[in-house]
Amino acid sequence: MAEIKTERLDGYRRLVDIARDLASTLDLDILLSRIVHAAAEVSGAQAASILLYDDTSQQLYFQVSTNMEESVQSGFLVPLEGSIAGWIINNRKPVRITDAHEDKRFFSKVEKTTGFSTHSLLGVPLVTKNKIVGVLEAINKHEGKFSETDESMLLVLGAQAAVAIENARLFQQSDLIAEFVHELRTPLASLSTATYLLLRPEMSHEQRDQIVTNIHNETMRLNALASSFLDLARLESGRVQFRKTTFDIADLLYECKDVMASKAVEDNIQIRIESSDRLPLFEADRDKMKQVILNLLSNAIKYNRPNGSVILRAEEAEDEMVVHVQDTGVGIPETSLPHLFEKFYRVRENESRAAGTGLGLSICKQIVHGHSGRMEVKSKVGVGAEFLVFLPKQKRAAEIEKKKKKEIV
Numbered sequence: 001m002a003e004i005k006t007e008r009l010d011g012y013r014r015l016v017d018i019a020r021d022l023a024s025t026l027d028l029d030i031l032l033s034r035i036v037h038a039a040a041e042v043s044g045a046q047a048a049s050i051l052l053y054d055d056t057s058q059q060l061y062f063q064v065s066t067n068m069e070e071s072v073q074s075g076f077l078v079p080l081e082g083s084i085a086g087w088i089i090n091n092r093k094p095v096r097i098t099d100a101h102e103d104k105r106f107f108s109k110v111e112k113t114t115g116f117s118t119h120s121l122l123g124v125p126l127v128t129k130n131k132i133v134g135v136l137e138a139i140n141k142h143e144g145k146f147s148e149t150d151e152s153m154l155l156v157l158g159a160q161a162a163v164a165i166e167n168a169r170l171f172q173q174s175d176l177i178a179e180f181v182h183e184l185r186t187p188l189a190s191l192s193t194a195t196y197l198l199l200r201p202e203m204s205h206e207q208r209d210q211i212v213t214n215i216h217n218e219t220m221r222l223n224a225l226a227s228s229f230l231d232l233a234r235l236e237s238g239r240v241q242f243r244k245t246t247f248d249i250a251d252l253l254y255e256c257k258d259v260m261a262s263k264a265v266e267d268n269i270q271i272r273i274e275s276s277d278r279l280p281l282f283e284a285d286r287d288k289m290k291q292v293i294l295n296l297l298s299n300a301i302k303y304n305r306p307n308g309s310v311i312l313r314a315e316e317a318e319d320e321m322v323v324h325v326q327d328t329g330v331g332i333p334e335t336s337l338p339h340l341f342e343k344f345y346r347v348r349e350n351e352s353r354a355a356g357t358g359l360g361l362s363i364c365k366q367i368v369h370g371h372s373g374r375m376e377v378k379s380k381v382g383v384g385a386e387f388l389v390f391l392p393k394q395k396r397a398a399e400i401e402k403k404k405k406k407e408i409v
C-alpha cells in the first residue's frame, strides 16, 4: 500500500514539472510533442497521441503521436461516430479499455494506415472552460492494465495541456496581428510622404495630380488589406461557420466568369470554361467556394500577359471534385512555390505587375481546408500557372444525385 502511495506522489510531482515545462513554450508543434511524450510517460504507455477537434468543420483529426511518422499521422481524419476519440468528444468523458478490438466504437482504419496495433487504451478529453479542444490518448500499457490512477493523472495532464494549446493558439493570433501591423507600415509611409509633398508650394499641377492618384491607390490597397485580413483572421480563429448547400459547380464557374468579365476585357484576356456537360451536384459553402474561384481567377488575370487566356475547368475524380484555374501568364519561380500560400507572401519579381495584399491564396487555402480539401499549384516561368482545388465529395450530395438518377430512370 505504502509503495503505491509513493508511486502516486512521484507521479504527481512529475506532473508539476511537466506543467511548468508546458507553460514555457508557445510554439504549438513543440507543445503538442511535449504533451504526448509526457502522456506516455505518466501513464506508463507504449505510445500516446493527440487528436485535435476543429469546431468549424466539426472534424477530429490526428495531430501528433509518439509512434507514427509525421506524414502519416498529421491531418488523418477520424469520424465522430464510430471511433473512441469521437465518443470522448461527444460525451466529454474519459475512456479506459483493456482490449480496443473488443470495443464497438474502435476505429480500425487507423491501424491499417499506421501499422500500429492497439490493445489497451486510455483516452481523456482536452477541455478548457467549456470548449473541447481534442482528445489525449495513451495506448498499450507496458504492464497490466491502465489503472484509475493512470486515468486521474492523464486527466490532470489533459487539463493542463488544453489550456496550453489554447494559449498557443491565441498567441498565433497575436502573431497574425503583428504581421498585419507590419504590412500597414509601407502604405502608411507612402501616404505620409504623399501628404507631405502635397503641402510643398513648389509642386506643379501635374505632380499634384500624380500624388493624388498615388494616395487613391494606396487607400484602396489599405482597404483591400483590411477586409482580407478580417476574412483571414475569422477563418483562422475557426469562427467561420460553413453553410453547406448542394449546387451545380459549372453554374458557379459561369457566374465567376461574369464577375471578372470587365476586368478581363480591360486586360485583353480571354476566359474559357471547360467542364463536362453533366457534372454531379456538389456540396459545399457556395459563397465561400465562389470566393476561392474568384481569388484564383483574379490572380490568373492579374499575372497574365497581354492577349493571354484563362481556362476554368471542373471535373469529377473518384471521390473528389477538382477545379482547375489555368493561365498563360508570367508563371511562378520554383523557389517561390513553397511560400505561395503563406500570409502576405508575394513573388518579388512580379510585385510591381499588379497591386495585391498577398492574402488571397491564404484565404483560399483556409476555405478549402475547412472543406477537408487541398490545393496544388503547377507552374513554369514564362508559360503560365495552374491552380488546382481538390474537394472531397460529400455523402449528402451523392445521395441526392442517386435519387435524381432513379427518378430519371
Ligand SMILES: Nc1ncnc2c1ncn2[C@@H]1O[C@H](COP(=O)(O)OP(=O)(O)O)[C@@H](O)[C@H]1O
Pocket: 295, 299, 300, 303, 304, 327, 329, 330, 331, 332, 340, 345, 346, 347, 348, 350, 351, 355, 356, 357, 358, 359, 360, 361, 362, 384, 385
Ligand atoms: N496565376 C498566377 N500567376 C503567377 N503568379 C501568381 C498567380 N497567382 C498567384 N501568384 C503569385 O502569388 C502571390 C500571392 O497571391 P495572392 O495571395 O493572391 O496575393 P496577391 O494577389 O494579393 O498578390 C502573388 O503576389 C503572385 O506573386
Ligand SMILES: [Mg+2]
Pocket: 295, 298, 299, 356, 360, 361
Ligand atoms: Mg490575389
